[in-house]
Amino acid sequence: MEEKIINRENLNKLCRDIIDGGNILIAPGKTEYTVIKDTSEIILDAGSKPTKASYKNYAFPKAEPVIYYKKDKNDIELIDIDIKGKKTVILGAKPCDSNSFDILSKVFNWDYKDDFFNMRVKNFIVIGMMCEFADKYCFCTSVGLSPVSEKGSDIFLIPLDENNFAVRIITDKGKEFMESYGKYLTEGNPEKAKAKTEAGKSSAKMPEKVFNSEEVRKWLGKNFEHPFWDGIGDVCLSCAQCAFVCPVCHCFDIVDEDYSYEEGRRMKNWDGCQFGHFTLHASGHNPRDIQGKRYRQRINHKFKYYVDKFGEILCTGCGRCSRGCPVSIDIKEIVSDTVKN
Template identity: 35%
Template sequence: MSARVISRDRISGFLDCILRKYPLVAPVEEDGVVAYRRVAAAREVALDAGLSDVPPKTHFFPQTEVLFHYSNLSGLEIVEPAGAPETVLFGVRPCDLRGFAALDPVFGGRFKDVYYRDKREKTTVVGLSCTSVLPTCFCRAYGSSPVDGTGADLMFTRLGERYLVEVRTPKGARLVEDCADFFTEDGVREAAREKEVLARELDGRFVRRVDLDSVKEKVDGMFESPYWGKLAQRCLGCGICTFLCPTCHCFDIVDEDRGDRTGCRLRCWDSCMFTDFTLHTSGHNPRATKTERVRNRFLHKLKYHLDRYGLAGCVGCGRCVAKCPVNIDITRVIAEIKEVD
């Protein structure tokens, strides 16, 4: 694995260099909300904004995605959207990198989802280390860390006024080559050492101590537990936790018909918190009450994803903890599960 160093004042030059060749998607701040968007210039990028409010899964798995347009005016015609261009996704934090890893087997496992795979394959993911640990962060519990580059093609770690750039894949190497002028190999060794120090330092800053030990075994037997009912009492049934979760991936397929035999089929994010989430055409709903829906969410995070893919369904980004209007806190849930008889 090769590495480079880039000085902080050259970052925007590097981003503009990318922009000359590829579309660039990066964190942008608007009215205090950080989300990933396509940018037109490096100055739009919120480099130091910390963890985004909306996770970068929006790039691979947009909230609304047109699958195809149809027209049945003279025989059925289907027009699929053009494939994704080669794109650079910049500034992905370690927890969100893990999030992509959790989504990959869903969309690229037994069922290959061309829409997701196409973008995933054509995107170079540039990771960016965290410089601080939020009170809601707990990626450590999942074996990650604020500087962990797993899953990135290129990993940037901020060390004061410069960044250590680790080239982790051929895609990452190509991006470095494309903009080689901005990087130097001088000081890579010291930078790598500094990163280790930083990792240890940041590791000590976690407020939330989350111990996942024996949780999976416990929840395996908790389907009928009255605990879920109690937890669900205060749940409002909104979609904040699922929409902001880097690993949630439920979607719904909708046909929008214009009424003139043309229209399009799209998929939109769905949320297991919504009342109509598993509503059958018959009117029957196997998850009729909040209790079943809340249970489904936590079992998905703590059990089903592990059962299916051997990967945790939670990456410890803490967004749901921070944004839940009624303070349903997965770290508290994990702790409470252990206490349940």
């Protein structure tokens, strides 16, 4: 692994070059990952709170047309969408976000290869950054990640002091990308970066490991029917905020929108398993007719079904769903509590 140093001034110049080169630059702004037009909008602070939502919408938009159609009495013409991607740099991704595309790629390339998602991800360069934030909702260490995890990053930044970052080149994609910006880098001091990483690992900010995900998976396999789920169902409002802010929730619905009798478009829209109508059949029957069953699905999907099918936990421990829940449901507490029942 190669390691260099970049200072803030040069990092800003690099960002300017990315934008001026006609590429897309996405970085944390005041509350959200934002498409950056001016480098003063970037908030690159390892100690900052995670943005309200993740950046998954840049690979998997909230709503997007997948085909247009025209029809007359006897025929339908289908018009494909041109899905040319643009080089997109994601700067300052926290470790609980950087791994999300690897996790999502499993489902978007399972029984059907989603060209829309794949084209965008192919064009991403992820520049992750060590995290020095932890609140009561964070639990990345319980799902196999950590504040210093480089998983999913092409390049990884470690803040050395107020003005300097160690730059670790993780993947070939990251190496190729950085070749164009070598003028902004200076030789690194691997010992200094290593010491900083070790300090990060032992820091009081390292979230405590609160559950064993394998024990949780086994408990879920044996307790599909359990009164535990009823208690959560009594509190949850079924607003699905938790799904929409999550870096790895990926349910969507396909809807045909007619502009007129002659033409329209087919849309792919985000959906959420907490909505009452999510599994509502046309007959009126709903196999998940109460909220407890819907919450049970959310936890099983993340900590059992996805692990069984793809070998990945469908959760990065970012804590966003809990931070934003209007009735203070904390997924970390719920998953920890499963095995105590």
